Structures are given as structure tokens and as C-alpha cells.
Amino acid sequence: MAELKRTPLYESHKKHGGKLVDFAGWELPIQYEGISGEHEAVRNHVGIFDVSHMGEVEIKGQDATAFVQNLVTNDIGVLADFQILYTLMCYPHGGIVDDLLVYKYHKNHYLLVINAGNIQKDLDWIFKNREGYNVDISDISSITAEMALQGPKAEELLQRLADVDLSQIGFFYFNEKVNIEGAECLVSRTGYTGEDGFEIYLKNEDAEKVWDAIMKAGGDLGIKAAGLGARDTLRFEANLPLYGNEMTEDITPLEAGLGYFVKLNKDHFIGKDALVKQKAEGLTRKIVGFEMEDKGIPRHGYDVLDGDKKIGFVTTGYLSPTLKKAIGLAMVEIKYAELGTTIEILLRNKPSKGKVVSRKFYTKQYKK
Incomplete structure (x- = not known):
């Protein structure tokens, strides 16, 4: 049996009493004090999650926009610089490879954030479809930590530590240069809970000090460290789908109720023909x-x-x-x-x- 991978926050999870389980080959906390308490903290106050197991892939080069546009179902042509889009990658038959976030720095530079259990599969798919495009593809998952600060008091808490005005980061936008506790972070107003909040990307070596600083600064705001259990109950209540549950290679985006994120008027993307046919014939x-x-x-x-x-x-x-x-x-x-x-x-x-x-x-x- 393969040894479980650990995130840079493994020691923090042990320190806070995290109950560690195998999740997609990673040793991660399913809960700390209890799922319901962590769930309620995010709904009413603020919670912090370690999501460093997620995958991050950079796409750079003069064909970056055309390449990503062909990979995904949504239309990245609508994105401004430093804006984010939720989308899917599909197989030619219309089944789902993965759902992901696309972060646009500019027309020649994108960041794709993909699901932990799909990293190698997604990378293989991305590389398989690069022919004819002048792009550089870099898997930066292993050097990137990520944490999610979620809940109605998330902005108030993070503002105590950040050197920029966080109110200026709009929903599904990001700032790539936010200083938190001496660490340069990419901060986006995104999340997977249905609440306001942020996702923070940073170097592995900075993760523990930033996590500890957030926990300390949020003591009077009712912050709780939250595990995978609460992450799932929160996303589910907010009707946010999960790969492997609402999405698989045997389920299309239209069947999953994700047609809004499929732009069939795009010139082309992988899986378009199958989805056009399915829509015409009816589900x-x-x-x-x-x-x-x-x-x-x-x-x-x-x-x-x-x-x-x-x-x-x-x-x-x-x-x-x-x-x-x-x-x-x-x-x-x-x-x-x-x-x-x-x-x-x-x-x-x-x-x-x-x-x-x-x-x-x-x-x-x-x-x-």
C-alpha cells in the first residue's frame, strides 16, 4: 500500500487535534472537534480549511488562451485579467474529466486549479491535447500550499493580517501579491462552502506560519479549524457538485445540471459535438x-x-x-x-x- 502524502500543515492538524484519514491518497483531517460544530462555525462565524492537496497547473505562452479555451466548456474569452471562471473539462463523448477553476493573469498566463484525486489524470489529459499549441505547462501542485478561509467574518479576520484592502477583491477575482505574515500570497475571493471567503495560495514553507497567524488573529471571531467532513456538508447544502459524486466520466455536465457552465456557442471545445447532440435529443x-x-x-x-x-x-x-x-x-x-x-x-x-x-x-x- 502506497504511503499517504502529507500537506505542509500536517503538524498543525495534529496540534489542533485533527482526526486524520486517507483522502485521495492524502492524510488529511476529516474533523477536529466535530463536523457539526465546524459546519456551524463557517455558516455563522469563520472556519479555515487545509486544501493544499488540490492541484495547480500553470499554462503560459502565446497560445495559452486558445489552448485553455479548447480544453474547457465555459468561455474564458469573457475573463478580465485577474478574474476567475468555474468550468469543466470533458471527454469527446461528453463525460466529465474534472471540474476546475481557471485563474487568468493575462492572455498568455493562466492557472488551473484541479481536484486532488484527479491531478495525474488531468495532467495526462492536458498534455495529450497540447499538440499544435505553443504553450508551456507546469505542474506546481507539489510546491504550492492552499488554505480556504470561509464564513461571514472571513474578510474581517484576514484584513487584520493582509497588507491590501480585501474589499477591493471582487467575487471570483484575485490579487497575486498579498502579504500575510511576511509571506507573499495569491488571494482569491472564492470557496466551496456557499459563504463569503477567500482561498490563499502560498509557498509550502510559509503555510504553517500563515495558518497559525490566522488561527491566533481569529480567536475573538469564533474561528475553528474545519475538516473534510464539514467541507462536504457545506458544499452540498449550497448545491456545489463534487467530482466522483455529481460528476464522473459517465455523467455529462447537462445531466449534472451544470449546463450554465457549458457554452455551446463557442467555436470548439473537447466534447462539444456530443453535448450539442445530447441537448438536441433531450436528456x-x-x-x-x-x-x-x-x-x-x-x-x-x-x-x-x-x-x-x-x-x-x-x-x-x-x-x-x-x-x-x-x-x-x-x-x-x-x-x-x-x-x-x-x-x-x-x-x-x-x-x-x-x-x-x-x-x-x-x-x-x-x-x-
């Missing part, structure tokens, strides 16, 4: 939200039923810490996707009643 299945009417908590992979017939599967399910009820996302046959439709989830071999509802379980609190 046969899609991901919906649901809430349980019977007792029980749905989990990833559970069957969705109509009587004796399997009509789909749960992609994510939880007892929502904010809403205090069992909710989920599920891929179902299209005729069961209407709001209000009754479905059944197979919980421990027992069908339990649920109802299709809006996926907007929680209203996002982003600062626009």
Missing part, C-alpha cells in the same frame, strides 16, 4: 434534489426506486446541519425529475419515501 436522466419524508439518512450510492423498479441512485446524502433534515442529490430517469415527485430510497434494504425538491437547499451568502 434521459438528470440530477435532482430530494428530501426524505420517512426517517433515515440517504448515502452516496443508494438505489432510488419507483416500487420494484430502480430509477436511479443517490450521488450525495446527509442530515443537513443547517436545515436539520435528511436531504440528498440523486441521478434519476428524466420522468421522475419534476419537483414534488415521490420517490423511494433503499435504506438498509428498506424502501423509504422521499420527495423531489429544488437543489437550492441553502441560499449562498457570497459577497458580490
Whole structure:
């Protein structure tokens, strides 16, 4: 069995009592004091996450814009310098390679932020499709630490340590030169929780001192270190998809409900033809939200039923810490996707009643 990788914040996690688990080959905290407390800290105050396991890939060169435009489904042509875009990479058949953020420095320089479990797969895909483009591709994942500071008090806290006016960083924009505790950081107003906040990219050697400074400066604001468990419950409530759950190589962006991030009017991108065809023919299945009417908590992979017939599967399910009820996302046959439709989830071999509802379980609190 391969040895687990560790982020530069491994010792900090041990110091704060993190319960460490194997996540995509990384030894990371699933929780510290408890998932619900960490979840509530982010919703009401501020929480900090180690996301150094994420991948970072730089694309530079005179064809950088054309190259990235061909790789992704969204239109990077709309980006201003220092703006960020959420998008997907697809295979020619329309299935999803990964979802990612594209950071634009300028037309010849982009940063792609990709999922930890997909780093090598994504890199192979990016290099495979570089032919004909004058670009340099650099995987800087191993030398880059990343942390996410999330919650309504995130700006107030980080402003105590940063040397720039953070209110000037708009939603999905970034500043590449923010000094925090003597470390030069890239700071973006982004996150994966549905709350306002920032993601901070910095050198590995600076990570621990910046983490400690943030924890110390946020003591009176109710800061908590938060683990992977709260990260998942937070993103799920805010209807933010997770690769491996709502997205796979067998699920297209249209089926995943991510059509907004697919610009079929672009000249070309990998997977466009398949997605144009799927849209024209109409979907046969899609991901919906649901809430349980019977007792029980749905989990990833559970069957969705109509009587004796399997009509789909749960992609994510939880007892929502904010809403205090069992909710989920599920891929179902299209005729069961209407709001209000009754479905059944197979919980421990027992069908339990649920109802299709809006996926907007929680209203996002982003600062626009």
C-alpha cells in the first residue's frame, strides 16, 4: 500500500487535534472537534480549511488562451485579467474529466486549479491535447500550499493580517501579491462552502506560519479549524457538485445540471459535438434534489426506486446541519425529475419515501 502524502500543515492538524484519514491518497483531517460544530462555525462565524492537496497547473505562452479555451466548456474569452471562471473539462463523448477553476493573469498566463484525486489524470489529459499549441505547462501542485478561509467574518479576520484592502477583491477575482505574515500570497475571493471567503495560495514553507497567524488573529471571531467532513456538508447544502459524486466520466455536465457552465456557442471545445447532440435529443436522466419524508439518512450510492423498479441512485446524502433534515442529490430517469415527485430510497434494504425538491437547499451568502 502506497504511503499517504502529507500537506505542509500536517503538524498543525495534529496540534489542533485533527482526526486524520486517507483522502485521495492524502492524510488529511476529516474533523477536529466535530463536523457539526465546524459546519456551524463557517455558516455563522469563520472556519479555515487545509486544501493544499488540490492541484495547480500553470499554462503560459502565446497560445495559452486558445489552448485553455479548447480544453474547457465555459468561455474564458469573457475573463478580465485577474478574474476567475468555474468550468469543466470533458471527454469527446461528453463525460466529465474534472471540474476546475481557471485563474487568468493575462492572455498568455493562466492557472488551473484541479481536484486532488484527479491531478495525474488531468495532467495526462492536458498534455495529450497540447499538440499544435505553443504553450508551456507546469505542474506546481507539489510546491504550492492552499488554505480556504470561509464564513461571514472571513474578510474581517484576514484584513487584520493582509497588507491590501480585501474589499477591493471582487467575487471570483484575485490579487497575486498579498502579504500575510511576511509571506507573499495569491488571494482569491472564492470557496466551496456557499459563504463569503477567500482561498490563499502560498509557498509550502510559509503555510504553517500563515495558518497559525490566522488561527491566533481569529480567536475573538469564533474561528475553528474545519475538516473534510464539514467541507462536504457545506458544499452540498449550497448545491456545489463534487467530482466522483455529481460528476464522473459517465455523467455529462447537462445531466449534472451544470449546463450554465457549458457554452455551446463557442467555436470548439473537447466534447462539444456530443453535448450539442445530447441537448438536441433531450436528456434521459438528470440530477435532482430530494428530501426524505420517512426517517433515515440517504448515502452516496443508494438505489432510488419507483416500487420494484430502480430509477436511479443517490450521488450525495446527509442530515443537513443547517436545515436539520435528511436531504440528498440523486441521478434519476428524466420522468421522475419534476419537483414534488415521490420517490423511494433503499435504506438498509428498506424502501423509504422521499420527495423531489429544488437543489437550492441553502441560499449562498457570497459577497458580490
